[in-house]
Amino acid sequence: MASSFGTLFxxxxxxxxxxxxxxxxxxxxxxxxxLTVEHIEVELARRRPGQSSIVTQRRESxxxxxxxxxxxxxxxxxxxxMLVRNTDARSRDYxxxxxxxxxxxxxxxxxxxYGIRAWAGGGRASARETIGRVAAGAIARxxxxxxxxxxxxxWVEKVHTLVAQIDPDSVTREQVEANAIRCPxxxxxxxxxxxxxxxxxxxxxxxxxxxxxxxxxxPGWGDPVFDKLEADLAKAMLSLPxxxxxxxxxxxxxxDLTGQEHNDPxxxxxxxxxxxxxxxxGIQGGISNGMPIVFRVAFKPTATVLRPQDTVTVRxxxxxxxxxxxxxxxxxxRAVPIVEAMxxxxxxxxxxxxxxxxxxxxxxxxxxxxx
Numbered sequence: 001m002a003s004s005f006g007t008l009f010x011x012x013x014x015x016x017x018x019x020x021x022x023x024x025x026x027x028x029x030x031x032x033x034x035l036t037v038e039h040i041e042v043e044l045a046r047r048r049p050g051q052s053s054i055v056t057q058r059r060e061s062x063x064x065x066x067x068x069x070x071x072x073x074x075x076x077x078x079x080x081x082m083l084v085r086n087t088d089a090r091s092r093d094y095x096x097x098x099x100x101x102x103x104x105x106x107x108x109x110x111x112x113x114y115g116i117r118a119w120a121g122g123g124r125a126s127a128r129e130t131i132g133r134v135a136a137g138a139i140a141r142x143x144x145x146x147x148x149x150x151x152x153x154x155w156v157e158k159v160h161t162l163v164a165q166i167d168p169d170s171v172t173r174e175q176v177e178a179n180a181i182r183c184p185x186x187x188x189x190x191x192x193x194x195x196x197x198x199x200x201x202x203x204x205x206x207x208x209x210x211x212x213x214x215x216x217x218x219p220g221w222g223d224p225v226f227d228k229l230e231a232d233l234a235k236a237m238l239s240l241p242x243x244x245x246x247x248x249x250x251x252x253x254x255x256d257l258t259g260q261e262h263n264d265p266x267x268x269x270x271x272x273x274x275x276x277x278x279x280x281x282g283i284q285g286g287i288s289n290g291m292p293i294v295f296r297v298a299f300k301p302t303a304t305v306l307r308p309q310d311t312v313t314v315r316x317x318x319x320x321x322x323x324x325x326x327x328x329x330x331x332x333x334r335a336v337p338i339v340e341a342m343x344x345x346x347x348x349x350x351x352x353x354x355x356x357x358x359x360x361x362x363x364x365x366x367x368x369x370x371x
Contacts, residue, residue: 003124005236006345008352009140013132015086017121018094023083024132026069026139028352031077033143040064040082043138044131046177046337054180054196055328061087064135075139082135086128093324094120099313100321104303111314127241127331130338137341140348148351150216152343154336156183157296158209160195164188168213168294182336200329203306207242207299208332210339214347217282219273219290221350228286229350230295236342237297242331245298249281264291288350293343299335302328 004012008028015022044062062084069080097119101107106125110117117123144150155176157166164185175184181196183189192208199206222229234246254262257279264275275291282293304327311321328334 005239006349008356009345009349011132011136011345013129013136015129015132016118016123017086017126017128018118018123019086021083021085022128022131023081024136026080026082026136028349029069029075029077029080029139030143030147030352031075033075033139033146034073035066035070035075035080035139035142036073037064037066039142040066040135040138043134043141043337043341044084047130047134047334054193054200054330055334062131080139082132084131084135096321096324100319101311101314102304102321102323103309103311104300125241127328127334127338130241130341133345134337134341137337137344140344141340144344144348144351148216148218150214150347152212152214152340152347154182154210154212154340154343156181156189156192156208156332156336157211159183159192159330159332160199160206160208162188162191162195164192166211168211168292171213176336180333182333196330205302205305205327205329207244207301208330210297210299210332210335212295212297212339212343214282214293214343217288217290217293217347219288221347221354222283222287223350223353224286228283229288229293229346230281230283230286232346232350233293233295233343236346237295237339240297240299240335240338240342242299242302242335243297244300246295248283248293248295250279251281251296254279293347297335297339299331302331 003014004010010027011024013024041064044064048062065083067081067083069076069078097107105122107117110125141152153171153173153176155166155171157164164183166184171184176182179186179189181189181192183192196206230248233248237243237246250262262279264277264280267274267276273290278291278294280289281295282288282291304323306323308320308322311319313319
């Protein structure tokens with residue numbers, strides 16, 4: 001199903017950008033987890049539009065309604081349905097898009113696939129769909145922290161041609177949330193914000209890179225071959241609106257090294273195995289090795305720019321389009337909590353799969369083995 005994700009911790013998102021509401025159903029969350037509306041809305045507030053001058057000025061409270069799956073503030077183990085109402089959609093700003101395709105948007109592709117499209121706001125192709133992901137990710141994050149003490153931190157590492165130097169081992173959420181662009185390097189953050197403000201005033205947009213680390217994952221999560229942990233992380237990240245690239249550990253830079261330079265040597269301390277370097281990004285053979293899982297996601301410049309662009313009508317006639325409405329000049333600040341949410345969903349799913357495997361493992365003493 002195109003709108004469902006996960007195996008044991010499974011989520012299904014629903015709703016369109018300019019419809020009455022968007023939401024998600026979470027199936028497979030273990031019972032007994034303390035959960036409130038406030039736990040969800042903390043994360044939704046980080047994704048919400050209108051936070052600063054460098055994001056879209058659409059005004060939405062993004063208040064969540066939990067419709068099922070809870071009793072006395074604890075999860076029941078049954079499906080958790082959550083709903084967020086759309087209150088500030090302005091479909092009139094999109095009227096021209098009934099007849100014209102936006103360059104580099106999904107308008108044309110959706111038309112070719114379905115023969116119909118939600119032209120107001122982009123429907124399911126809008127980043128507003130990610131509300132369901134963030135709400136579900138908030139639950140996954142809480143369970144991972146409670147059960148395994150896993151900590152997930154994302155940050156903005158690059159804006160346009162500007163790059164910050166971030167240490168994944170020490171970066172904190174407090175550092176990330178200290179500025180509007182969500183870059184823990186405060187000096188670089190000011191340069192990032194200035195660049196975004198410059199392109200916003202020009203009616204243009206920029207992209208960049210979001211980095212993320214998951215600390216505290218035990219070794220053993222993930223599967224060989226087709227369901228490798230990094231493969232599922234890549235699928236999760238590349239399913240996000242505007243994402244165009246994924247790399248883990250040394251990524252493409254690792255191709256500049258020899259095998260001797262790139263390998264992570266194993267060490268032992270008090271019986272615990274670790275690697276002093278982490279070019280593998282915490283995953284080897286598709287399975288977590290206990291080191292921090294570190295990866296980066298590339299996001300393209302926002303496709304909607306407030307400048308005239310060449311396009312065609314739904315009848316194939318060449319024309320121009322100058323977009324109106326409220327749009328992000330840079331998706332990166334709001335992408336950070338979405339990347340974190342998808343990371344939590346992947347890790348929670350693989351954690352449950354590993355727990356099931358351990359529970360079903362056959363432990364037969366050698367003396368009782370059949371010949």
